[in-house]
Amino acid sequence: MSILIDENIQVIVQGLTGKEGLFHTEQMMNYGTSIVGGVTPGKGGEVYLGIPIFNTMYEAVHNTGGNISVIFVPSLFASDAILEAISINIEMIVCITEGIPVSDMVLVKHFLKGKKSRLIGPNCPGIISSQKAKVGIMPNLVFNKKGTIGIVSRSGTLTYEAADQIVKKGYGISTAIGIGGDSIIGMNMKEIVNLFLKDDETECIVMIGEIGGQLEIEAAKWIKKSKKKKPIIGFIAGQTAPKGRTMGHAGAIIGREKETAQVKMNIMEECGIHIVKSPAEIGIKVDEVLHLEK
Numbered sequence: 001m002s003i004l005i006d007e008n009i010q011v012i013v014q015g016l017t018g019k020e021g022l023f024h025t026e027q028m029m030n031y032g033t034s035i036v037g038g039v040t041p042g043k044g045g046e047v048y049l050g051i052p053i054f055n056t057m058y059e060a061v062h063n064t065g066g067n068i069s070v071i072f073v074p075s076l077f078a079s080d081a082i083l084e085a086i087s088i089n090i091e092m093i094v095c096i097t098e099g100i101p102v103s104d105m106v107l108v109k110h111f112l113k114g115k116k117s118r119l120i121g122p123n124c125p126g127i128i129s130s131q132k133a134k135v136g137i138m139p140n141l142v143f144n145k146k147g148t149i150g151i152v153s154r155s156g157t158l159t160y161e162a163a164d165q166i167v168k169k170g171y172g173i174s175t176a177i178g179i180g181g182d183s184i185i186g187m188n189m190k191e192i193v194n195l196f197l198k199d200d201e202t203e204c205i206v207m208i209g210e211i212g213g214q215l216e217i218e219a220a221k222w223i224k225k226s227k228k229k230k231p232i233i234g235f236i237a238g239q240t241a242p243k244g245r246t247m248g249h250a251g252a253i254i255g256r257e258k259e260t261a262q263v264k265m266n267i268m269e270e271c272g273i274h275i276v277k278s279p280a281e282i283g284i285k286v287d288e289v290l291h292l293e294k
Contacts, residue, residue, distance in 0.1 A: 002129035002175045003150070003195040003202070004092060004118070005068065007032070009133050012060045012090075014039045014081045015072035017048055024072065024096075024137050025049060031134040036064035039081075057084045070126065070135050071095040078122060079104035086117045093186070094135045095121035105184035112186070119186025125156035125178035138176065147172020149286060150196040152189055153208035154181045154215070155237055158279055162206050162235075165283030171290075174202040181210060189219035197228045203293075204231045204286055207273065211238035211261050216268060224271035231289045233282060234273040236261040 011028065015021040016038030026049060029035055037052055037060040044055035054060040057069070069090050073081040078097040085093045086108075100122050112119060120127060126136015130146040137156075142163050149166050153159040156178045163173050177192055179185055189207060196202045209216035216236065223232060239261040269275045276285050 002132055003192075003199050004120075004175065004177070005127055005129050005133050005135055007132040009068045009135070010034050010036045010064065010066045011068045011070060011135055012037045012039060012057070012064065012066035013051075013070050013072065014057070014085065015074075016040060016051065017043055017046075017053060018072055018074075020096075021072035022048065025051070027137075027140060028070075028134050031128075031140050032131075033133045033135065036066045057088045057090070061088050061090065067091045068135055069093045071097055071122075073097055075099035075101070079108050082108050082119065082122075083111055086111055086115050086119075089116045091116070092118045092120065092135075094124070094126045095119065095180075095186075096124065096126060096137055097121075098123040098182075100182070102182075102184060105182070109184055109186075120177065121180045121186060123182045124180035124185070125159060127175065127177045128173075129175045130173045136178070138178070142167070143173055143176065145172035146174075148174055148201060148203040149206060150174050150199065150202040150204070151176035151206045151208070152192040152196070153178050153206075154189075154210045155208055158208050158235070158237060161279045162208060162282045165280065166206070166286055167283075169283035169287045171283075171286060174199065183213065189215045190222045193219055193223060193232070194226075197226060197230055202230070204233070204290055206282060206286070207232055207234045207268075208279075209234070209236045209264060211236065211264075212259050214259070216264050220268040220271040220273055223273065229272075231293055232273045233276060233285050233289060234265070234268045235276050235279060235282060236264045236268075239277070
């Protein structure tokens with residue numbers, strides 16, 4: 001098993017015909033992902049990379065059977081692309097676009113309530129299940145070993161770093177998900193961790209957070225109450241940042257003491273999460289924890 005995606009997904013790329021869309025579509029195809037269609041208004045009927053282009057998500061879904069959407073649409077129009085995908089009840093939407101106005105994401109979150117679609121992002125690297133499929137921009141070479149370690153992260157770069165450290169220790173990745181660092185996103189850490197806890201293929205979870213916001217604290221407190229236990233390793237980026245500073249891409253400002261890295265790490269540790277102080281320690285801690293479990 002893997003969570004959210006597998007080798008059977010059928011992906012539609014919204015914004016496929018743009019520079020970023022074309023490049024990353026080709027990378028996803030090289031990884032083995034099935035890309036069945038693209039959507040660019042006004043370019044319906046054209047073909048790019050052997051993939052048919054449609055004017056609307058409705059046309060794309062009904063002509064291809066696509067069940068996953070990935071969005072490479074410019075920030076001013078990206079929320080409309082998300083809303084269009086939700087309205088067609090597509091199973092999952094991965095929005096790579098950064099810089100979407102907060103007011104636009106407020107509308108998206110409201111529209112998502114009660115709908116069948118799940119949203120990952122925006123401003124995220126997407127999701128990858130090793131040797132099965134990739135939806136997003138994660139580097140193919142890093143995720144070259146299938147395994148039992150799940151990763152959920154607010155940082156794209158640290159997702160790749162963690163995977164690299166884990167693979168160097170001889171382990172592989174089940175699924176890695178970058179949920180994005182913006183203040184308003186789709187699926188949160190708690191929801192992703194819950195899926196990993198239910199996944200038979202994942203035996204250890206790596207949770208990478210950042211200063212600002214409450215996502216890591218909420219997830220940690222929920223994990224403590226959860227009946228199903230798996231070893232979880234945690235890291236918080238931004239440990240040296242002064243109060244009031246934010247991560248470079250994050251929407252949350254450190255306005256409260258409990259949003260600092262040290263306080264977050266303390267709470268996570270109290271909730272049974274194994275804390276590391278550096279990304280370079282993640283692979284070492286995975287090895288250590290799994291040996292202790294056995």
